[in-house]
Amino acid sequence: MFSIFLIRAIIAVILISIVAATIGSFSVFRGSTFLVSGIAHGALAGAALGIYIALTFFSVEPLLVAMLFSVLFALSIGYFMYQKENVDVAIGIMFAFSMSLAVLFLSMIREYASVAWGLIIGDLLLLTEDDINLLIASVITIVLLFLIFYRKILFSIFDPDSAEAMGIRPIYYETLLFVLIAIGVVSLLKCVGVILVYALLIVPAAASKRIAGNISACIGLAFIIALISGLLGIYLSFFISVAPSSLAGLVATAIYALTFLKR
Amino acid sequence: MFQQGIEIKNLTVRYGDYVALEDVNLRIRHPSFVVVIGPNGAGKTTLLKSILDLIPHEGNIRIFGKRPKEIRNIIGYLPQRERINTNIPILVRDVVLMPVSARKFVMSKNDTKKAKKYLKIVGMEDYWNHRFDALSGGQQQRVLFARTLMNEPHILILDEPFSGTDVATKMSLIKLLHKISKNKTIILVTHDINPLVECTDVVVLLRRRVISYGLVADTITEENLEKLYGARVPVIRREKICYVAGSDVHV
Numbered sequence: 001m002f003s004i005f006l007i008r009a010i011i012a013v014i015l016i017s018i019v020a021a022t023i024g025s026f027s028v029f030r031g032s033t034f035l036v037s038g039i040a041h042g043a044l045a046g047a048a049l050g051i052y053i054a055l056t057f058f059s060v061e062p063l064l065v066a067m068l069f070s071v072l073f074a075l076s077i078g079y080f081m082y083q084k085e086n087v088d089v090a091i092g093i094m095f096a097f098s099m100s101l102a103v104l105f106l107s108m109i110r111e112y113a114s115v116a117w118g119l120i121i122g123d124l125l126l127l128t129e130d131d132i133n134l135l136i137a138s139v140i141t142i143v144l145l146f147l148i149f150y151r152k153i154l155f156s157i158f159d160p161d162s163a164e165a166m167g168i169r170p171i172y173y174e175t176l177l178f179v180l181i182a183i184g185v186v187s188l189l190k191c192v193g194v195i196l197v198y199a200l201l202i203v204p205a206a207a208s209k210r211i212a213g214n215i216s217a218c219i220g221l222a223f224i225i226a227l228i229s230g231l232l233g234i235y236l237s238f239f240i241s242v243a244p245s246s247l248a249g250l251v252a253t254a255i256y257a258l259t260f261l262k263r
Numbered sequence: 264m265f266q267q268g269i270e271i272k273n274l275t276v277r278y279g280d281y282v283a284l285e286d287v288n289l290r291i292r293h294p295s296f297v298v299v300i301g302p303n304g305a306g307k308t309t310l311l312k313s314i315l316d317l318i319p320h321e322g323n324i325r326i327f328g329k330r331p332k333e334i335r336n337i338i339g340y341l342p343q344r345e346r347i348n349t350n351i352p353i354l355v356r357d358v359v360l361m362p363v364s365a366r367k368f369v370m371s372k373n374d375t376k377k378a379k380k381y382l383k384i385v386g387m388e389d390y391w392n393h394r395f396d397a398l399s400g401g402q403q404q405r406v407l408f409a410r411t412l413m414n415e416p417h418i419l420i421l422d423e424p425f426s427g428t429d430v431a432t433k434m435s436l437i438k439l440l441h442k443i444s445k446n447k448t449i450i451l452v453t454h455d456i457n458p459l460v461e462c463t464d465v466v467v468l469l470r471r472r473v474i475s476y477g478l479v480a481d482t483i484t485e486e487n488l489e490k491l492y493g494a495r496v497p498v499i500r501r502e503k504i505c506y507v508a509g510s511d512v513h514v
């Protein structure tokens with residue numbers, strides 16, 4: 001019963017919860033949750049490009065190309081902001097651009113497209129050691145950079161004008177946040193897929209923000225909600241044989257709904 | 264030392280093709296209480312941001328003979344509240360401590376004491392551990408005001424500091440400003456100069472250019488206000504002080 005795949009799934013859920021607590025909370029604070037979805041779709045184009053390169057030129061891990069592509073996506077959003085474009089519009093444009101590229105690349109790799117499609121749904125119970133390693137590397141990167149730049153990122157999204165007057169360049173730290181979001185999102189794709197990244201990254205943080213008394217509590221609670229959702233999702237999938245990520249998403253949404261009961 | 268205060272020479276600011284400020288020249292003594300008034304879109308916020316060197320501009324700005332970027336730590340800035348993100352469960356104490364925590368990693372007891380002191384001054388000492396985003400607009404404004412004082416700045420730059428505050432808060436903030444203005448330069452943007460006329464040294468009428476500046480009694484004239492707002496605004500003169508008629512609170 002405790003197969004290596006199950007153990008990997010549990011480790012993945014813990015790591016995903018850390019991403020949900022940090023990246024998820026800050027996306028909610030920033031009010032740009034749409035970015036998570038946008039980057040997830042952007043990653044698809046990257047993965048398809050990676051497969052195309054692997055088929056025609058040289059061997060390369062598609063997910064790493066996806067990572068690179070998503071980081072570029074995030075940097076472009078920063079550049080759009082620098083050009084005074086509305087962030088939602090910027091994400092929308094990059095979304096459209098990368099979806100066009102995704103369809104283009106997918107039609108170029110034809111029979112191998114299923115590899116890329118695998119990223120759309122993902123599977124918590126089919127993770128390889130490499131997938132876990134990527135997740136670990138991403139989590140370490142995210143947590144480290146958060147620890148170092150926490151206040152600067154926070155001030156930049158809270159009160160950019162004052163932050164700038166205090167010598168912090170908000171545009172840099174917001175872009176850094178976007179890049180961290182990109183890293184977090186891509187590392188989750190194998191586990192929960194493009195479609196459900198949003199459910200596991202945003203919903204726990206959104207639920208937690210409704211009941212937490214301060215930022216640290218919000219981050220901690222988001223971790224716990226994501227963890228409960230993920231573990232419960234895996235557990236339930238033994239009884240109802242459907243994808244655990246879908247159940248995790250439903251649990252997270254149910255927890256969010258419960259927060260309405262408060263007050 | 265350098266007593267020259269703030270010098271603004273040939274300041275022009277463009278947003279794309281749009282000229283928001285055109286050839287603004289001002290010399291502000293230190294200490295002094297300067298009030299900037301003008302219609303919406305006149306460039307008031309733009310002027311403050313240029314003084315802080317937050318936006319690209321043409322011309323020269325010197326504060327105590329230095330570039331604004333070099334002496335940021337002696338300037339307190341209160342931005343217009345609309346731009347603040349209230350989607351974050353940040354605590355009042357963290358907001359007030361921002362100017363300190365932006366510079367150093369660990370805060371001292373003394374910093375906390377100072378933060379509490381300034382919160383008390385604005386009447387928000389009971390809210391130390393409250394969520395900032397859960398406060399009313401006026402309460403938020405008071406907290407932001409306390410934050411502005413944290414670094415004990417020599418220069419205060421305040422963009423509509425009374426927006427959303429009730430009459431009593433407004434009056435107590437004005438009293439406080441008046442008290443601390445003895446050795447500070449305060450540049451304040453407002454739409455209602457009346458409660459401030461008694462403490463104002465210089466008023467600047469701004470509408471893309473400086474329409475006029477100087478003592479309140481000389482500057483607030485019907486002729487100047489008509490140029491400023493593009494409409495007739497009556498002025499009431501009383502005991503050597505003049506008021507813009509039609510405004511609300513009087514101290």
Ligand SMILES: Nc1ncnc2c1ncn2[C@@H]1O[C@H](COP(=O)(O)OP(=O)(O)OP(=O)(O)O)[C@@H](O)[C@H]1O
Binds near residue numbers: 301307
């Ligand atoms: N980032 C920007 N991009 C383009 N135009 C801008 C930008 N910021 C300000 N403007 C324009 O510059 C002009 C001056 O703006 P500013 O914010 O300085 O006005 P204000 O006097 O502070 O007005 P208010 O009383 O409404 O606060 C306005 O016409 C505005 O539309």
Ligand SMILES: [Mg+2]
Binds near residue numbers: 307308309343422
């Ligand atoms: Mg303004």
